[in-house]
Amino acid sequence: METVLELTKENIQQIVDVSMKQLVVLSFWSQQSPESVALCQTLTSMAQKQSGRFVLAKVDCDKEMEIANYFQIQNVPTTLVLSEGKPIDGFAGSQDEGQISAMLDKHLPAQWELQLNQAKNHLALHEFEPALVLLKQAFAESPNAEVALVYADAQLMAGDLVTATQLLDSVGLADQDSYYQSLKAKLALALDAADTPEIRQLQQAFDSEPSNIAVLMELVKALHQAKRNEEALGLLFTPLSKDITIENGDAKKLFLEILTALGQGNALANQYRRKLYSLLY
Structure with missing residues (x-):
């Protein structure tokens, strides 16, 4: 799914389906309103910079009056946040990037969570190099046990036993679950194999x-x-x-x-x- 797209009658069901799994921001705008054009550009820039955190669906009210009427849009610009097919937040008029971010952060996963999930997808395909890049960023933002375990797993795949050891040593007793135990076993085997x-x-x-x-x-x-x-x-x-x-x-x-x-x-x-x-x- 693209990060930024135009919402039309033809793809509205697709957008609703997307909102079942991911936050969708609807931006209602019109060429007749320079304020709405400027806000739409701000939202587009944010969606591109935060690629993956939310999908921006732009609604040109001059062309898609039916969609605007369906969402009971009185004025432009209007911005709605869609989750599981229903509006859960939004605002009328214009806001700056900081205000918009503060609103979205209430509903969006943290950046490190997105990076962690993307890294897990890479590891499932045995692609440890792109996973390591994402995990390094995620661990720098939030050095918690959840990230540390996946990061250690990636380092074991890459053969960096020293870093894997350090990461596993950073995991507290409360987080030493079955995943942790399996990684410790992998590490022990790798260390044995390395001592030729x-x-x-x-x-x-x-x-x-x-x-x-x-x-x-x-x-x-x-x-x-x-x-x-x-x-x-x-x-x-x-x-x-x-x-x-x-x-x-x-x-x-x-x-x-x-x-x-x-x-x-x-x-x-x-x-x-x-x-x-x-x-x-």
Whole structure:
């Protein structure tokens, strides 16, 4: 369903059907009323900026007198809020964006709830990347347990076990439901899988010879393969912070390759990118 559309006799039933699941704002306007044209433009801008929170149905009263009469519209501009096929709020005359937002907020879900629901739809299709973008925004706005659990689920799909652990640790006892328990079990299995015999062997070799950068680099590669990137970058940054050209520059090259693999939007990569730049400049 489009965010903004023209309401006509042909699609009015469709709009009523939409209002059974989502809030619909009806904007009654006329070319004869500049005030109503301006208000309609304000509502259009709001609907586009808040994409998904409500549907704006514009009613041109010069063309759709029957619809205006059905809703007993006396003057334009008039704005009605439609839910489950019935008007539940509205106002006559003009209002500014702040006043309109205050009215709509009484009836609309919070932005984080919309983002959470959109993220759940992505996760159902195993699309964790767009889900992570939405969940990061939702968690920043409202870091509650409901968001934290879904966010942790997405991070497990992405293989970010460190962030998944932090998110699950933030969930209080009262919210540790069956979903939480299933995520904890997934995390435990993922951690076990990430602790490979190769990593243990390389870790032992490095522990016995901590100045051997070649062994360290092999350990870092193995940790990166197991998606244990925070450990990998932390280990490699220690010798780089002392000598950026160590191992003929190969250590710096490996470090940059891991950052590139993590991507521009990755918080861990951005953190270590800044650390590296502080050494270079």
